[in-house]
Amino acid sequence: MSLIIDIIISGLISGSVFALLAIGFSLIFGVARIVNIAHTAFYMIAAYCIYFVTHKMGFHPIWGMVAAIALVTLMGLISYKLFIKPIREHEGAVLIATIAMAMAFQEVMSLIFGGSYLSVPSLIKGYFVILGVKVFYQQLLTLCAALIILTVLWVLLMRTKLGLAIRSTAQDREVANLMGINESRVAMMTMGLSVGLAALTGAVVVPLTVLEPHMWMHPLIMMMAVVVLGGLGSLKGSFMGAYILGFAEALVVFLAPMGAFLKGSVALSIMILVLLIRPEGLFGVSFEEER
Protein backbone atom coordinates (compact mmCIF):
# COMPACT_ATOMS: atom_id res chain seq x y z
CA MET A 1 0.00 0.00 0.00
CA SER A 2 2.73 2.43 1.00
CA LEU A 3 4.47 1.53 -2.25
CA ILE A 4 1.47 2.74 -4.24
CA ILE A 5 1.46 6.10 -2.46
CA ASP A 6 5.17 6.47 -3.03
CA ILE A 7 4.66 5.79 -6.71
CA ILE A 8 1.76 8.22 -6.97
CA ILE A 9 3.63 11.05 -5.28
CA SER A 10 6.83 10.61 -7.19
CA GLY A 11 4.95 10.17 -10.47
CA LEU A 12 2.89 13.31 -9.90
CA ILE A 13 5.94 15.39 -9.06
CA SER A 14 8.13 14.28 -11.93
CA GLY A 15 5.11 14.47 -14.25
CA SER A 16 4.45 18.09 -13.24
CA VAL A 17 8.09 19.01 -13.72
CA PHE A 18 8.17 17.42 -17.17
CA ALA A 19 4.91 19.13 -18.06
CA LEU A 20 6.24 22.57 -17.14
CA LEU A 21 9.47 22.02 -19.05
CA ALA A 22 7.78 20.50 -22.08
CA ILE A 23 5.19 23.27 -22.38
CA GLY A 24 7.91 25.93 -22.33
CA PHE A 25 9.89 24.01 -24.91
CA SER A 26 6.98 23.48 -27.27
CA LEU A 27 5.89 27.13 -26.94
CA ILE A 28 9.13 28.46 -28.38
CA PHE A 29 9.24 25.67 -30.93
CA GLY A 30 5.73 26.41 -32.08
CA VAL A 31 6.19 30.16 -32.39
CA ALA A 32 9.74 30.50 -33.67
CA ARG A 33 10.61 26.96 -34.85
CA ILE A 34 13.59 26.99 -32.51
CA VAL A 35 14.60 23.64 -31.01
CA ASN A 36 16.01 25.04 -27.81
CA ILE A 37 18.39 22.39 -26.44
CA ALA A 38 19.47 24.92 -23.81
CA HIS A 39 15.96 24.95 -22.32
CA THR A 40 16.84 22.70 -19.39
CA ALA A 41 20.17 24.48 -18.99
CA PHE A 42 18.15 27.55 -17.99
CA TYR A 43 16.35 25.36 -15.46
CA MET A 44 19.75 24.37 -14.07
CA ILE A 45 20.88 28.01 -13.85
CA ALA A 46 17.76 28.89 -11.88
CA ALA A 47 18.47 26.09 -9.44
CA TYR A 48 22.08 27.24 -8.95
CA CYS A 49 20.92 30.83 -8.57
CA ILE A 50 18.68 29.84 -5.66
CA TYR A 51 21.54 27.95 -4.09
CA PHE A 52 23.73 31.02 -4.37
CA VAL A 53 21.18 33.40 -2.86
CA THR A 54 20.28 31.13 0.05
CA HIS A 55 23.68 29.63 0.91
CA LYS A 56 26.20 32.28 -0.09
CA MET A 57 24.18 35.39 0.65
CA GLY A 58 21.96 34.02 3.39
CA PHE A 59 18.57 35.26 2.22
CA HIS A 60 15.29 33.40 2.50
CA PRO A 61 14.74 30.93 -0.39
CA ILE A 62 11.74 32.99 -1.60
CA TRP A 63 14.10 35.82 -2.56
CA GLY A 64 16.30 33.28 -4.28
CA MET A 65 13.37 32.17 -6.40
CA VAL A 66 12.43 35.72 -7.37
CA ALA A 67 16.03 36.55 -8.25
CA ALA A 68 16.42 33.30 -10.17
CA ILE A 69 13.35 33.86 -12.31
CA ALA A 70 14.26 37.46 -13.11
CA LEU A 71 17.89 36.70 -13.85
CA VAL A 72 17.27 33.63 -15.96
CA THR A 73 14.55 35.32 -18.03
CA LEU A 74 16.92 38.18 -18.67
CA MET A 75 19.71 35.76 -19.63
CA GLY A 76 17.37 33.91 -21.94
CA LEU A 77 16.40 37.12 -23.72
CA ILE A 78 20.01 38.28 -24.02
CA SER A 79 21.24 34.99 -25.40
CA TYR A 80 18.31 34.88 -27.82
CA LYS A 81 19.14 38.37 -29.05
CA LEU A 82 22.88 37.71 -29.33
CA PHE A 83 23.19 34.18 -30.60
CA ILE A 84 19.90 32.88 -31.96
CA LYS A 85 18.20 35.81 -33.65
CA PRO A 86 21.01 36.55 -36.17
CA ILE A 87 20.99 32.95 -37.44
CA ARG A 88 17.32 32.10 -37.08
CA GLU A 89 16.90 31.31 -40.76
CA HIS A 90 19.48 28.50 -40.59
CA GLU A 91 17.88 25.64 -38.69
CA GLY A 92 21.02 23.58 -38.25
CA ALA A 93 23.00 26.55 -37.01
CA VAL A 94 20.34 27.39 -34.42
CA LEU A 95 20.45 23.81 -33.25
CA ILE A 96 24.15 23.74 -32.52
CA ALA A 97 24.08 27.29 -31.22
CA THR A 98 21.69 26.15 -28.49
CA ILE A 99 23.76 23.02 -27.81
CA ALA A 100 26.86 25.18 -27.49
CA MET A 101 24.97 27.54 -25.18
CA ALA A 102 23.93 24.65 -22.95
CA MET A 103 27.52 23.41 -22.81
CA ALA A 104 28.79 26.90 -22.01
CA PHE A 105 26.26 27.30 -19.17
CA GLN A 106 27.19 23.90 -17.80
CA GLU A 107 30.86 24.82 -17.77
CA VAL A 108 30.29 28.24 -16.23
CA MET A 109 28.26 26.64 -13.44
CA SER A 110 30.89 24.01 -12.77
CA LEU A 111 33.59 26.71 -12.73
CA ILE A 112 31.69 28.81 -10.20
CA PHE A 113 30.21 26.10 -7.99
CA GLY A 114 32.45 23.10 -8.65
CA GLY A 115 31.33 19.70 -9.83
CA SER A 116 30.19 18.42 -6.44
CA TYR A 117 26.61 17.63 -5.42
CA LEU A 118 24.84 20.50 -3.67
CA SER A 119 21.41 20.86 -2.15
CA VAL A 120 19.01 23.62 -1.14
CA PRO A 121 16.88 23.65 2.03
CA SER A 122 13.17 23.15 1.55
CA LEU A 123 10.80 26.05 1.87
CA ILE A 124 8.61 24.42 4.51
CA LYS A 125 10.13 21.86 6.84
CA GLY A 126 8.31 18.84 8.15
CA TYR A 127 6.14 16.05 6.88
CA PHE A 128 2.97 14.17 7.62
CA VAL A 129 2.24 10.47 7.39
CA ILE A 130 -0.45 8.80 5.32
CA LEU A 131 -0.67 5.02 5.58
CA GLY A 132 2.89 4.80 6.80
CA VAL A 133 4.42 6.91 4.06
CA LYS A 134 6.25 10.13 4.86
CA VAL A 135 4.97 12.93 2.65
CA PHE A 136 7.09 16.05 2.93
CA TYR A 137 5.31 19.39 2.86
CA GLN A 138 7.85 20.49 0.26
CA GLN A 139 6.61 17.77 -2.10
CA LEU A 140 3.03 18.97 -1.72
CA LEU A 141 4.17 22.54 -2.20
CA THR A 142 6.01 21.67 -5.42
CA LEU A 143 2.99 19.85 -6.72
CA CYS A 144 0.59 22.68 -5.92
CA ALA A 145 2.94 25.29 -7.35
CA ALA A 146 3.28 23.32 -10.56
CA LEU A 147 -0.50 23.00 -10.91
CA ILE A 148 -1.01 26.72 -10.21
CA ILE A 149 1.62 27.67 -12.78
CA LEU A 150 0.00 25.41 -15.34
CA THR A 151 -3.40 27.00 -14.70
CA VAL A 152 -2.03 30.54 -14.95
CA LEU A 153 -0.27 29.61 -18.17
CA TRP A 154 -3.47 28.19 -19.59
CA VAL A 155 -5.34 31.40 -18.78
CA LEU A 156 -2.53 33.46 -20.29
CA LEU A 157 -2.54 31.50 -23.53
CA MET A 158 -6.30 31.11 -23.94
CA ARG A 159 -7.77 34.28 -22.46
CA THR A 160 -5.36 37.16 -23.21
CA LYS A 161 -4.37 39.04 -26.32
CA LEU A 162 -0.74 37.99 -25.94
CA GLY A 163 -1.86 34.37 -25.79
CA LEU A 164 -3.91 34.85 -28.92
CA ALA A 165 -0.90 36.37 -30.68
CA ILE A 166 1.33 33.50 -29.59
CA ARG A 167 -1.16 30.87 -30.71
CA SER A 168 -1.77 32.49 -34.06
CA THR A 169 1.93 32.93 -34.76
CA ALA A 170 2.43 29.27 -33.95
CA GLN A 171 -0.27 28.30 -36.42
CA ASP A 172 0.91 30.39 -39.35
CA ARG A 173 3.72 32.86 -39.08
CA GLU A 174 3.08 34.67 -42.34
CA VAL A 175 -0.65 35.15 -41.93
CA ALA A 176 -0.15 36.30 -38.35
CA ASN A 177 2.28 38.87 -39.67
CA LEU A 178 -0.28 40.04 -42.23
CA MET A 179 -2.85 40.46 -39.48
CA GLY A 180 -0.61 43.06 -37.87
CA ILE A 181 1.10 40.89 -35.28
CA ASN A 182 4.71 41.89 -34.83
CA GLU A 183 6.14 38.45 -35.37
CA SER A 184 9.65 39.11 -34.10
CA ARG A 185 8.33 40.77 -30.95
CA VAL A 186 6.03 37.81 -30.31
CA ALA A 187 8.99 35.48 -30.77
CA MET A 188 10.99 37.53 -28.28
CA MET A 189 8.16 37.50 -25.73
CA THR A 190 7.63 33.78 -26.18
CA MET A 191 11.31 33.20 -25.61
CA GLY A 192 11.03 35.18 -22.37
CA LEU A 193 7.93 33.26 -21.34
CA SER A 194 9.46 29.90 -22.18
CA VAL A 195 12.73 30.58 -20.37
CA GLY A 196 10.81 32.08 -17.46
CA LEU A 197 8.83 28.85 -17.23
CA ALA A 198 12.05 26.85 -17.17
CA ALA A 199 13.32 29.07 -14.36
CA LEU A 200 10.06 28.68 -12.41
CA THR A 201 10.30 24.93 -12.79
CA GLY A 202 13.84 25.03 -11.48
CA ALA A 203 12.69 27.20 -8.59
CA VAL A 204 9.88 24.92 -7.43
CA VAL A 205 11.75 21.67 -7.88
CA VAL A 206 15.19 22.56 -6.59
CA PRO A 207 14.64 21.60 -2.92
CA LEU A 208 13.77 18.06 -4.04
CA THR A 209 16.79 17.43 -6.26
CA VAL A 210 20.55 17.56 -6.05
CA LEU A 211 22.43 20.24 -7.93
CA GLU A 212 25.29 19.32 -10.23
CA PRO A 213 26.46 20.79 -13.54
CA HIS A 214 25.10 17.84 -15.55
CA MET A 215 21.62 17.98 -14.05
CA TRP A 216 20.16 19.37 -17.29
CA MET A 217 20.79 16.20 -19.34
CA HIS A 218 18.18 13.83 -17.93
CA PRO A 219 15.31 16.37 -17.88
CA LEU A 220 16.28 17.37 -21.42
CA ILE A 221 15.84 13.86 -22.75
CA MET A 222 12.62 13.30 -20.83
CA MET A 223 11.28 16.68 -21.89
CA MET A 224 11.93 15.90 -25.54
CA ALA A 225 10.30 12.50 -25.14
CA VAL A 226 7.26 14.17 -23.57
CA VAL A 227 7.01 16.68 -26.39
CA VAL A 228 7.24 14.00 -29.06
CA LEU A 229 4.85 11.68 -27.22
CA GLY A 230 2.20 14.35 -26.76
CA GLY A 231 2.55 15.79 -30.23
CA LEU A 232 4.71 18.78 -31.06
CA GLY A 233 2.99 22.07 -30.45
CA SER A 234 0.03 20.53 -28.60
CA LEU A 235 -0.11 21.86 -25.04
CA LYS A 236 -2.69 19.30 -23.97
CA GLY A 237 -0.49 16.58 -25.43
CA SER A 238 2.56 17.81 -23.55
CA PHE A 239 0.53 17.84 -20.34
CA MET A 240 -0.75 14.27 -20.74
CA GLY A 241 2.56 12.95 -22.08
CA ALA A 242 4.40 14.40 -19.10
CA TYR A 243 2.24 12.52 -16.59
CA ILE A 244 2.39 9.30 -18.60
CA LEU A 245 6.19 9.36 -18.66
CA GLY A 246 6.40 10.62 -15.06
CA PHE A 247 4.35 7.69 -13.80
CA ALA A 248 6.23 5.26 -16.04
CA GLU A 249 9.49 6.42 -14.47
CA ALA A 250 8.10 6.17 -10.95
CA LEU A 251 6.73 2.66 -11.58
CA VAL A 252 10.04 1.42 -12.94
CA VAL A 253 12.07 2.97 -10.13
CA PHE A 254 9.95 1.43 -7.39
CA LEU A 255 9.05 -1.91 -8.95
CA ALA A 256 11.71 -3.13 -11.37
CA PRO A 257 15.07 -4.50 -10.29
CA MET A 258 17.90 -2.12 -11.30
CA GLY A 259 15.07 0.40 -11.74
CA ALA A 260 17.20 3.49 -11.30
CA PHE A 261 19.27 2.56 -14.35
CA LEU A 262 16.32 1.50 -16.46
CA LYS A 263 13.91 4.35 -15.71
CA GLY A 264 14.97 6.41 -18.73
CA SER A 265 15.04 3.37 -21.02
CA VAL A 266 11.53 2.22 -20.15
CA ALA A 267 9.99 5.69 -20.42
CA LEU A 268 11.64 6.26 -23.80
CA SER A 269 10.59 2.81 -25.04
CA ILE A 270 6.99 3.73 -24.22
CA MET A 271 7.43 6.85 -26.30
CA ILE A 272 8.74 4.85 -29.26
CA LEU A 273 5.91 2.30 -28.97
CA VAL A 274 3.34 5.10 -29.07
CA LEU A 275 5.09 6.64 -32.07
CA LEU A 276 4.92 3.34 -33.93
CA ILE A 277 1.13 3.45 -33.66
CA ARG A 278 0.59 7.21 -33.92
CA PRO A 279 3.56 8.90 -35.64
CA GLU A 280 2.20 12.37 -34.89
CA GLY A 281 2.05 11.74 -31.13
CA LEU A 282 -0.96 11.31 -28.87
CA PHE A 283 -2.64 14.66 -29.48
CA GLY A 284 -0.70 15.95 -32.45
CA VAL A 285 -2.53 16.88 -35.60
CA SER A 286 -1.07 15.29 -38.70
CA PHE A 287 -0.75 18.14 -41.14
CA GLU A 288 -0.51 17.73 -44.84
CA GLU A 289 3.16 17.50 -45.66
CA GLU A 290 4.74 20.95 -45.82
CA ARG A 291 6.52 21.63 -49.06
Next chain:
Amino acid sequence: MDLILFYLRKLFTVLKNEVFVLPSRVAVVLFFLLLLLFPLFTQDPYLLRILTLTSIFAILAASWDLLSGFTGQMNFGHALFFGVGAYGAALLNKYVGIPPWGTIPLGALGAVLAGLVIGIPCLRLRGTYLALTTLAFPVILMGIVFALPGLTGGELGISGIARLAQSRVANYYITVVLMLGLCTIMWKITDSNTGIIFHAIREDELAVRAAGINTTRYKLLAFCLSGFFAGISGGLYAHFMRIAGPSTLEVSMSFQVVIWAIFGGVATIYGPVGAVFILFPLMELLRFWQDYRILMFACIVLLILLYMPDGLFRWLLDKIEKECPRCKIRSVATRKTCRVCTASLD
Protein backbone atom coordinates in the same frame (compact mmCIF):
# COMPACT_ATOMS: atom_id res chain seq x y z
CA MET B 1 56.31 -0.11 -69.77
CA ASP B 2 54.28 1.90 -72.24
CA LEU B 3 51.22 1.33 -70.15
CA ILE B 4 52.96 2.72 -67.05
CA LEU B 5 54.11 5.74 -69.04
CA PHE B 6 50.59 6.23 -70.32
CA TYR B 7 49.12 6.19 -66.83
CA LEU B 8 51.86 8.52 -65.61
CA ARG B 9 51.09 10.97 -68.40
CA LYS B 10 47.38 10.68 -67.69
CA LEU B 11 48.00 11.33 -63.99
CA PHE B 12 50.10 14.35 -64.87
CA THR B 13 47.42 15.78 -67.16
CA VAL B 14 44.69 15.23 -64.60
CA LEU B 15 46.83 16.89 -61.92
CA LYS B 16 47.64 19.83 -64.16
CA ASN B 17 44.20 20.42 -65.65
CA GLU B 18 41.84 19.34 -62.92
CA VAL B 19 43.63 19.53 -59.57
CA PHE B 20 46.06 22.41 -59.60
CA VAL B 21 43.54 24.83 -61.09
CA LEU B 22 41.38 24.85 -57.97
CA PRO B 23 42.74 25.73 -54.51
CA SER B 24 40.23 23.45 -52.78
CA ARG B 25 41.49 20.41 -54.71
CA VAL B 26 45.08 21.32 -53.98
CA ALA B 27 44.15 21.53 -50.31
CA VAL B 28 42.66 18.03 -50.41
CA VAL B 29 45.78 16.60 -52.07
CA LEU B 30 48.00 18.34 -49.52
CA PHE B 31 45.79 17.00 -46.71
CA PHE B 32 46.19 13.42 -47.96
CA LEU B 33 49.95 13.79 -48.40
CA LEU B 34 50.46 15.48 -45.05
CA LEU B 35 48.55 12.79 -43.17
CA LEU B 36 50.31 9.93 -44.98
CA LEU B 37 53.80 11.39 -44.59
CA PHE B 38 53.35 12.72 -41.06
CA PRO B 39 55.20 9.88 -39.22
CA LEU B 40 58.29 10.54 -41.39
CA PHE B 41 58.73 13.94 -39.74
CA THR B 42 57.95 13.12 -36.16
CA GLN B 43 56.97 10.06 -34.20
CA ASP B 44 55.99 11.91 -31.08
CA PRO B 45 53.52 9.50 -29.37
CA TYR B 46 51.31 12.33 -28.18
CA LEU B 47 50.86 13.86 -31.65
CA LEU B 48 50.29 10.44 -33.22
CA ARG B 49 47.66 9.66 -30.61
CA ILE B 50 45.78 12.89 -31.25
CA LEU B 51 45.83 12.39 -35.00
CA THR B 52 44.66 8.79 -34.66
CA LEU B 53 41.71 9.80 -32.49
CA THR B 54 40.96 12.68 -34.83
CA SER B 55 40.81 10.29 -37.78
CA ILE B 56 38.46 7.97 -35.91
CA PHE B 57 36.08 10.81 -35.12
CA ALA B 58 36.37 12.15 -38.66
CA ILE B 59 34.81 8.89 -39.92
CA LEU B 60 32.03 9.32 -37.36
CA ALA B 61 31.29 12.92 -38.31
CA ALA B 62 31.32 12.11 -42.04
CA SER B 63 28.91 9.20 -41.47
CA TRP B 64 26.50 11.56 -39.67
CA ASP B 65 26.70 13.86 -42.65
CA LEU B 66 25.92 10.98 -45.02
CA LEU B 67 22.67 10.32 -43.16
CA SER B 68 21.55 13.67 -41.81
CA GLY B 69 23.24 16.13 -44.11
CA PHE B 70 22.30 14.39 -47.33
CA THR B 71 18.90 12.84 -46.70
CA GLY B 72 17.90 15.45 -44.13
CA GLN B 73 16.98 12.76 -41.57
CA MET B 74 18.24 14.68 -38.52
CA ASN B 75 19.79 12.02 -36.31
CA PHE B 76 20.43 13.15 -32.75
CA GLY B 77 21.36 9.67 -31.58
CA HIS B 78 24.41 8.99 -33.67
CA ALA B 79 26.24 7.80 -30.56
CA LEU B 80 24.07 4.69 -30.83
CA PHE B 81 25.96 3.48 -33.91
CA PHE B 82 29.29 4.41 -32.38
CA GLY B 83 28.44 2.65 -29.13
CA VAL B 84 27.08 -0.47 -30.82
CA GLY B 85 30.24 -0.66 -32.95
CA ALA B 86 32.48 -0.21 -29.93
CA TYR B 87 30.60 -2.61 -27.64
CA GLY B 88 30.16 -5.15 -30.45
CA ALA B 89 33.87 -5.18 -31.24
CA ALA B 90 34.81 -5.30 -27.55
CA LEU B 91 32.41 -8.15 -26.69
CA LEU B 92 33.48 -10.23 -29.69
CA ASN B 93 37.12 -9.67 -28.90
CA LYS B 94 36.87 -10.39 -25.20
CA TYR B 95 34.46 -13.32 -25.10
CA VAL B 96 34.91 -14.96 -28.51
CA GLY B 97 38.55 -14.03 -29.05
CA ILE B 98 38.27 -12.74 -32.61
CA PRO B 99 41.20 -10.44 -33.53
CA PRO B 100 40.58 -6.75 -34.37
CA TRP B 101 40.44 -7.22 -38.16
CA GLY B 102 37.41 -9.43 -37.61
CA THR B 103 35.69 -7.66 -34.74
CA ILE B 104 35.61 -4.21 -36.32
CA PRO B 105 33.61 -5.25 -39.43
CA LEU B 106 31.36 -7.48 -37.30
CA GLY B 107 30.76 -4.62 -34.87
CA ALA B 108 29.95 -2.42 -37.85
CA LEU B 109 27.43 -5.04 -39.02
CA GLY B 110 25.89 -4.81 -35.57
CA ALA B 111 25.62 -1.08 -36.08
CA VAL B 112 23.95 -1.70 -39.46
CA LEU B 113 21.37 -3.82 -37.64
CA ALA B 114 20.93 -0.99 -35.15
CA GLY B 115 20.42 1.32 -38.12
CA LEU B 116 17.66 -0.96 -39.41
CA VAL B 117 16.04 -1.24 -35.98
CA ILE B 118 15.87 2.51 -35.45
CA GLY B 119 15.35 3.24 -39.13
CA ILE B 120 12.08 1.36 -39.38
CA PRO B 121 10.16 3.26 -36.67
CA CYS B 122 11.82 6.50 -37.74
CA LEU B 123 10.71 6.21 -41.35
CA ARG B 124 7.29 7.48 -40.35
CA LEU B 125 8.70 10.56 -38.63
CA ARG B 126 10.26 13.62 -40.12
CA GLY B 127 11.99 16.84 -39.19
CA THR B 128 12.07 17.77 -35.56
CA TYR B 129 10.08 14.71 -34.48
CA LEU B 130 12.75 12.49 -35.90
CA ALA B 131 15.56 14.47 -34.28
CA LEU B 132 13.97 14.29 -30.86
CA THR B 133 13.04 10.62 -31.19
CA THR B 134 16.47 9.45 -32.27
CA LEU B 135 17.93 11.12 -29.20
CA ALA B 136 16.17 8.44 -27.17
CA PHE B 137 17.85 5.35 -28.62
CA PRO B 138 21.37 5.68 -27.16
CA VAL B 139 19.79 6.47 -23.79
CA ILE B 140 17.75 3.28 -23.96
CA LEU B 141 20.82 1.24 -24.82
CA MET B 142 22.79 2.93 -22.05
CA GLY B 143 20.11 1.87 -19.55
CA ILE B 144 20.47 -1.71 -20.77
CA VAL B 145 24.27 -1.52 -20.51
CA PHE B 146 24.01 -0.35 -16.91
CA ALA B 147 21.41 -2.99 -16.10
CA LEU B 148 23.67 -5.86 -17.26
CA PRO B 149 26.96 -5.18 -15.47
CA GLY B 150 27.98 -8.85 -15.73
CA LEU B 151 28.23 -8.72 -19.51
CA THR B 152 29.03 -5.10 -20.24
CA GLY B 153 31.03 -4.08 -17.18
CA GLY B 154 28.42 -1.48 -16.25
CA GLU B 155 29.89 1.91 -15.55
CA LEU B 156 33.50 0.75 -16.02
CA GLY B 157 32.97 -0.67 -19.49
CA ILE B 158 34.81 -3.55 -21.10
CA SER B 159 38.55 -3.19 -20.73
CA GLY B 160 41.54 -5.29 -21.73
CA ILE B 161 40.70 -5.58 -25.40
CA ALA B 162 43.37 -6.50 -27.94
CA ARG B 163 45.46 -3.70 -29.41
CA LEU B 164 44.72 -2.56 -32.93
CA ALA B 165 48.35 -3.13 -33.90
CA GLN B 166 51.57 -3.58 -31.98
CA SER B 167 53.28 -0.27 -32.69
CA ARG B 168 52.03 3.31 -32.55
CA VAL B 169 52.95 4.04 -36.15
CA ALA B 170 51.05 0.97 -37.34
CA ASN B 171 48.02 2.11 -35.33
CA TYR B 172 48.32 5.50 -36.94
CA TYR B 173 48.55 4.15 -40.46
CA ILE B 174 45.64 1.74 -40.00
CA THR B 175 43.28 4.45 -38.80
CA VAL B 176 44.47 7.18 -41.16
CA VAL B 177 44.38 5.01 -44.27
CA LEU B 178 40.98 3.64 -43.25
CA MET B 179 39.74 7.17 -42.62
CA LEU B 180 40.94 8.47 -45.97
CA GLY B 181 39.58 5.40 -47.76
CA LEU B 182 36.19 5.38 -46.05
CA CYS B 183 35.70 9.11 -46.46
CA THR B 184 36.53 8.82 -50.15
CA ILE B 185 34.00 6.00 -50.44
CA MET B 186 31.38 8.10 -48.65
CA TRP B 187 32.15 11.01 -50.94
CA LYS B 188 31.85 8.73 -53.97
CA ILE B 189 28.50 7.42 -52.69
CA THR B 190 27.18 10.95 -52.32
CA ASP B 191 28.45 11.76 -55.80
CA SER B 192 26.69 8.79 -57.39
CA ASN B 193 23.07 8.36 -58.44
CA THR B 194 22.20 7.25 -54.92
CA GLY B 195 23.70 10.44 -53.56
CA ILE B 196 21.61 12.53 -55.91
CA ILE B 197 18.49 10.74 -54.70
CA PHE B 198 19.59 11.43 -51.11
CA HIS B 199 19.88 15.13 -51.94
CA ALA B 200 16.47 15.07 -53.57
CA ILE B 201 14.87 13.37 -50.55
CA ARG B 202 16.13 16.19 -48.35
CA GLU B 203 14.84 18.87 -50.68
CA ASP B 204 11.42 17.45 -51.49
CA GLU B 205 10.51 13.93 -50.54
CA LEU B 206 7.07 14.05 -52.12
CA ALA B 207 8.50 15.01 -55.50
CA VAL B 208 10.98 12.14 -55.34
CA ARG B 209 8.19 9.70 -54.58
CA ALA B 210 6.16 11.17 -57.42
CA ALA B 211 9.11 10.46 -59.72
CA GLY B 212 8.66 6.77 -58.99
CA ILE B 213 11.49 6.31 -56.53
CA ASN B 214 10.95 4.21 -53.43
CA THR B 215 12.09 6.78 -50.86
CA THR B 216 11.56 4.36 -47.95
CA ARG B 217 14.18 2.05 -49.35
CA TYR B 218 16.65 4.88 -49.88
CA LYS B 219 16.11 6.27 -46.39
CA LEU B 220 16.71 2.84 -44.87
CA LEU B 221 19.80 2.51 -47.07
CA ALA B 222 21.07 5.81 -45.69
CA PHE B 223 20.50 4.63 -42.12
CA CYS B 224 22.36 1.37 -42.81
CA LEU B 225 25.29 2.99 -44.64
CA SER B 226 25.69 5.61 -41.98
CA GLY B 227 25.45 2.95 -39.28
CA PHE B 228 28.12 0.87 -41.00
CA PHE B 229 30.67 3.69 -41.19
CA ALA B 230 29.91 4.91 -37.68
CA GLY B 231 30.20 1.31 -36.44
CA ILE B 232 33.65 1.00 -37.98
CA SER B 233 34.75 4.15 -36.22
CA GLY B 234 33.30 2.80 -32.96
CA GLY B 235 35.21 -0.46 -33.36
CA LEU B 236 38.43 1.40 -34.15
CA TYR B 237 37.90 3.55 -31.07
CA ALA B 238 37.35 0.51 -28.83
CA HIS B 239 40.48 -1.21 -30.09
CA PHE B 240 42.58 1.93 -30.01
CA MET B 241 41.58 2.99 -26.49
CA ARG B 242 41.36 -0.71 -25.47
CA ILE B 243 38.14 0.03 -23.61
CA ALA B 244 34.47 0.29 -24.59
CA GLY B 245 32.64 2.27 -21.95
CA PRO B 246 29.27 3.95 -21.56
CA SER B 247 30.88 7.27 -22.54
CA THR B 248 30.55 6.12 -26.18
CA LEU B 249 26.76 6.25 -25.79
CA GLU B 250 26.43 9.53 -23.96
CA VAL B 251 24.14 12.31 -25.11
CA SER B 252 27.14 14.63 -25.28
CA MET B 253 28.74 12.23 -27.78
CA SER B 254 25.73 12.56 -30.08
CA PHE B 255 25.76 16.33 -29.70
CA GLN B 256 29.49 16.45 -30.39
CA VAL B 257 28.98 14.75 -33.75
CA VAL B 258 26.24 17.21 -34.69
CA ILE B 259 28.47 20.14 -33.72
CA TRP B 260 31.37 18.86 -35.80
CA ALA B 261 29.25 18.26 -38.86
CA ILE B 262 27.29 21.51 -38.82
CA PHE B 263 30.41 23.50 -37.94
CA GLY B 264 32.13 22.22 -41.07
CA GLY B 265 29.06 22.50 -43.29
CA VAL B 266 26.47 19.78 -43.89
CA ALA B 267 25.97 17.78 -47.08
CA THR B 268 29.61 18.06 -48.08
CA ILE B 269 31.45 15.10 -46.42
CA TYR B 270 34.70 17.13 -46.53
CA GLY B 271 33.15 19.72 -44.21
CA PRO B 272 32.68 17.45 -41.19
CA VAL B 273 36.05 15.77 -41.75
CA GLY B 274 37.80 19.14 -41.87
CA ALA B 275 35.84 20.36 -38.85
CA VAL B 276 37.00 17.38 -36.78
CA PHE B 277 40.57 18.03 -37.86
CA ILE B 278 40.22 21.61 -36.61
CA LEU B 279 38.06 21.20 -33.52
CA PHE B 280 39.47 18.02 -32.01
CA PRO B 281 43.14 19.13 -31.95
CA LEU B 282 41.89 22.53 -30.78
CA MET B 283 40.34 20.86 -27.73
CA GLU B 284 43.72 19.25 -27.05
CA LEU B 285 45.47 22.59 -27.49
CA LEU B 286 43.13 24.14 -24.96
CA ARG B 287 44.02 21.56 -22.34
CA PHE B 288 46.40 24.08 -20.77
CA TRP B 289 43.27 25.78 -19.48
CA GLN B 290 41.70 22.51 -18.38
CA ASP B 291 38.83 24.18 -16.52
CA TYR B 292 37.93 26.52 -19.31
CA ARG B 293 38.31 24.32 -22.34
CA ILE B 294 34.72 23.22 -22.93
CA LEU B 295 33.62 26.79 -22.30
CA MET B 296 36.12 28.10 -24.85
CA PHE B 297 35.06 25.40 -27.30
CA ALA B 298 31.41 26.40 -26.96
CA CYS B 299 32.27 30.08 -27.39
CA ILE B 300 34.34 29.44 -30.51
CA VAL B 301 31.51 27.44 -32.06
CA LEU B 302 28.98 30.16 -31.20
CA LEU B 303 31.11 32.96 -32.61
CA ILE B 304 32.00 31.18 -35.82
CA LEU B 305 28.34 30.33 -36.39
CA LEU B 306 27.32 33.96 -36.08
CA TYR B 307 29.43 34.81 -39.11
CA MET B 308 29.26 31.57 -41.08
CA PRO B 309 25.88 29.95 -40.44
CA ASP B 310 26.37 27.62 -43.43
CA GLY B 311 29.49 26.12 -41.93
CA LEU B 312 33.15 27.02 -42.04
CA PHE B 313 34.12 25.20 -45.22
CA ARG B 314 31.15 26.37 -47.27
CA TRP B 315 32.11 29.92 -46.34
CA LEU B 316 35.78 29.39 -47.20
CA LEU B 317 34.92 27.77 -50.51
CA ASP B 318 32.71 30.69 -51.47
CA LYS B 319 35.58 33.06 -50.72
CA ILE B 320 38.25 31.30 -52.79
CA GLU B 321 36.20 29.92 -55.67
CA LYS B 322 33.44 31.18 -57.92
CA GLU B 323 30.88 29.22 -59.88
CA CYS B 324 30.53 30.06 -63.55
CA PRO B 325 27.00 31.34 -64.21
CA ARG B 326 26.91 29.65 -67.61
CA CYS B 327 28.51 26.22 -67.26
CA LYS B 328 28.38 25.80 -63.44
CA ILE B 329 32.07 24.86 -63.27
CA ARG B 330 34.10 26.33 -60.45
CA SER B 331 37.15 28.56 -60.96
CA VAL B 332 39.53 30.40 -58.65
CA ALA B 333 38.04 33.62 -57.36
CA THR B 334 40.94 35.66 -58.73
CA ARG B 335 40.02 34.82 -62.34
CA LYS B 336 37.90 37.26 -64.32
CA THR B 337 36.56 34.62 -66.73
CA CYS B 338 35.53 30.97 -66.40
CA ARG B 339 38.40 28.53 -66.96
CA VAL B 340 36.31 26.34 -69.28
CA CYS B 341 33.81 28.44 -71.20
CA THR B 342 35.45 31.87 -70.74
CA ALA B 343 32.18 33.47 -69.67
CA SER B 344 32.60 36.48 -67.43
CA LEU B 345 32.44 35.47 -63.77
CA ASP B 346 30.87 38.60 -62.30
